[in-house]
Amino acid sequence: MRGAVTVAVNRNGEIVGYSDNGTGEDPVLWSGADHSMEPLPEPACNQCGEIIVRANAINDSGTAVGTGPVNVPSSPTGAGNAALEWQGGTVTSLGTLSGGSESAASGINGEADVVGMSQVGPGSSSPWHAFLYHAGAMTDLGTLPGDTASNAVSINGSGEIVGGSDSGPFFYVNGTMFALKSLIDSTDPLAAVVQLEGAVSINAQGWIAVNGTDTRDGTSRAFLLLPSH
Numbered sequence: 001m002r003g004a005v006t007v008a009v010n011r012n013g014e015i016v017g018y019s020d021n022g023t024g025e026d027p028v029l030w031s032g033a034d035h036s037m038e039p040l041p042e043p044a045c046n047q048c049g050e051i052i053v054r055a056n057a058i059n060d061s062g063t064a065v066g067t068g069p070v071n072v073p074s075s076p077t078g079a080g081n082a083a084l085e086w087q088g089g090t091v092t093s094l095g096t097l098s099g100g101s102e103s104a105a106s107g108i109n110g111e112a113d114v115v116g117m118s119q120v121g122p123g124s125s126s127p128w129h130a131f132l133y134h135a136g137a138m139t140d141l142g143t144l145p146g147d148t149a150s151n152a153v154s155i156n157g158s159g160e161i162v163g164g165s166d167s168g169p170f171f172y173v174n175g176t177m178f179a180l181k182s183l184i185d186s187t188d189p190l191a192a193v194v195q196l197e198g199a200v201s202i203n204a205q206g207w208i209a210v211n212g213t214d215t216r217d218g219t220s221r222a223f224l225l226l227p228s229h
Contacts (some may be wrong), residue, residue: 004028007056016040016055016064027055027066027086041091043084044121045069055086057107063087065094065114067104083116083133083225094133096099097140099164100126105133107154107201115152115161129162130172140173144179154201162199162208169199180210192221 002144016029019037027040045068053068064086068095070093083094083105096103103118114133119126120140121226130141130152143150147166155161161172163179169180180199184191196212208225 006022006030006159009062010058010062012062012195014058016058016066018054018066024051025173027064028057028069029051029058029064029086034062034228039085040064043068043070043082043091043093044073044100053084053149055103059108059112060108061110061112063108063112065108067116067117079156083114083118083131084102085114095138097131097138103138106152109155109159109173110157113155114151115155115157115163117151117163122186130165130170132161132162142177144168144170144177153199154205156204158206160202160206162210163168164198169196171199171208180208180225184225196223 004017004019006015009015014034017028018025019028028037029040030037034084040055043076051069055066057062059063066084067081068084070082079105080102083103085092094114097120099121100119101122104115105114107224116131117128118131120129129148130138132141132149141152144165150163150165152161152163163170163223171178171183181196193215194212196214198211200209202208206227210223210225211219212221212223214221
């Protein structure tokens with residue numbers, strides 16, 4: 001069944017998402033007083049079969065990011081998925097971390113800093129690491145200690161980033177990645193019973209939306225983490 005899915009909205013009411021075209025998915029933007037839907041441009045991909053392109057986030061300036069297939073000469077198939085940015089009617093591939101063959105963008109802040117994940121080596125078995133794309137350069141954020149893979153999903157205007165690593169959600173700031181659970185005040189009534197499973201978003205005030213489980217009854221719950229300073 002064909003249809004459309006909304007994913008994110010900015011302060012101006014511009015909405016991004018994707019639409020099912022019957023053989024793949026197209027990135028779309030809803031804007032204007034009537035929120036009319038219009039397609040976003042797609043990257044060139046000569047070797048692609050089914051083309052799935054999704055817009056995943058948009059900032060207040062109207063710059064959107066997402067993922068979709070692009071031409072990759074070094075790939076055995078001649079194509080690969082890449083983190084994409086839409087700005088002023090143009091789509092641009094943000095590339096990958098050094099040595100990687102694929103990437104995907106999940107979040108963008110008002111300064112056009114982009115976060116997501118990228119492979120750190122060639123081939124489908126290579127692990128993925130969280131990245132920060134700033135001023136034209138993509139930086140590997142690494143993983144939590146002992147982990148092999150991570151993914152950044154949201155960034156605020158202060159450069160604070162949340163995402164997930166193999167062992168759980170993380171908070172990244174000033175070059176350091178912390179396990180989100182380790183930052184919860186030990187005197188908080190929920191500290192001992194909450195199992196955090198997936199950070200979703202961080203806002204300008206540093207509030208973090210995260211999913212998890214209440215271990216007392218095994219119920220899945222949504223949690224909001226507030227900074228104590």
